[in-house]
Amino acid sequence: MLDKDALGTLNWLVEAGADEAIGEVPVNRLVAAPPPQAAAAPKAIAAEAAPMVAMAKSQAAGDTVTNAQTLANAATSLAELKAALEGFDGGALKRSATSTVFADGTPEGRVMFIGEAPGRDEDRSGKPFVGRAGQLLDKMLASIGLDRKANAYITNVINWRPPDNRDPSPEEAAMCLPFLRRHIELANPGVIILLGAVAARHVMGISEGIMKSRGRWMEYRVGACMVPIMPTLHPAYLLRQPAHKKLAWRDLQALAIRMETLGLPEPVSRSN
Ligand code: URA
Numbered sequence: 001m002l003d004k005d006a007l008g009t010l011n012w013l014v015e016a017g018a019d020e021a022i023g024e025v026p027v028n029r030l031v032a033a034p035p036p037q038a039a040a041a042p043k044a045i046a047a048e049a050a051p052m053v054a055m056a057k058s059q060a061a062g063d064t065v066t067n068a069q070t071l072a073n074a075a076t077s078l079a080e081l082k083a084a085l086e087g088f089d090g091g092a093l094k095r096s097a098t099s100t101v102f103a104d105g106t107p108e109g110r111v112m113f114i115g116e117a118p119g120r121d122e123d124r125s126g127k128p129f130v131g132r133a134g135q136l137l138d139k140m141l142a143s144i145g146l147d148r149k150a151n152a153y154i155t156n157v158i159n160w161r162p163p164d165n166r167d168p169s170p171e172e173a174a175m176c177l178p179f180l181r182r183h184i185e186l187a188n189p190g191v192i193i194l195l196g197a198v199a200a201r202h203v204m205g206i207s208e209g210i211m212k213s214r215g216r217w218m219e220y221r222v223g224a225c226m227v228p229i230m231p232t233l234h235p236a237y238l239l240r241q242p243a244h245k246k247l248a249w250r251d252l253q254a255l256a257i258r259m260e261t262l263g264l265p266e267p268v269s270r271s272n
Helices: 003-015 036-074 078-087 091-096 120-125 132-143 170-187 197-204 235-240 242-262
Strands: 111-115 152-156 191-195 218-222 225-232
Touching (some): 091 170, 111 132, 111 170, 132 235, 170 218, 191 242, 197 218, 197 225, 225 242
Parallel strands (some): 111 152, 111 191
16 A cells, blocks of 8 residues: 555544554454454453352352341341341342241240241242141141241241242352341240251251151250251152151151150240
């Protein structure tokens, strides 16, 4: 290109608004596609960035758990804890749910049941165990003289319904656990029953199957006290495997005996 032509082209570009050089090396964009190495470059960058992205995600998850701990530990009553949970930024899990499902029943009876996570009916009503599994749970409670309206207290590990009732992820459980631990402290149960493998895993760190751990008494530390705690079969599982109800019945009888020894449920005086 002659100098005269080059100057003319430059003037034309400046008039068109292209008045700044953005790279050291000129690129002729009228010439075919970039060579394969250049096309591979974004992937290489993505691969390099992957650990950073993972680190940022785990930091965000860590921040969420720290935030949950701070909020939960600041609560001095069950009502405050419920309000803290409702105000907490529970991320995608909370946004996908209709309700924050906190608890139902009578903590004063000091017999506490912990399930897995709300399902569709619980998400609609805002209360744990109100669907078919909940109706079976109510019958199980009644068989040993318990009733959520009078002396039994019920909650879940997870406070928001996982979409499509999928299993809660480890991150979701980690986010809810500070609230559950504080929940147990504030409810002050004399005995705790874990409903199903998910509750057994997250509350007691039990990784073996529920068929092995069910019916076994353990201890859960609350401050300076040790609270008896036992995993049993989840009512939803019993709906699918009714033949295993006899195992749950054995666990309920063991609970009834333990309650008698401990003087539970505690009599609840109601003014209303
Ligand atoms: N299953 C649970 O674990 N919790 C509920 O609240 C309902 C069903």
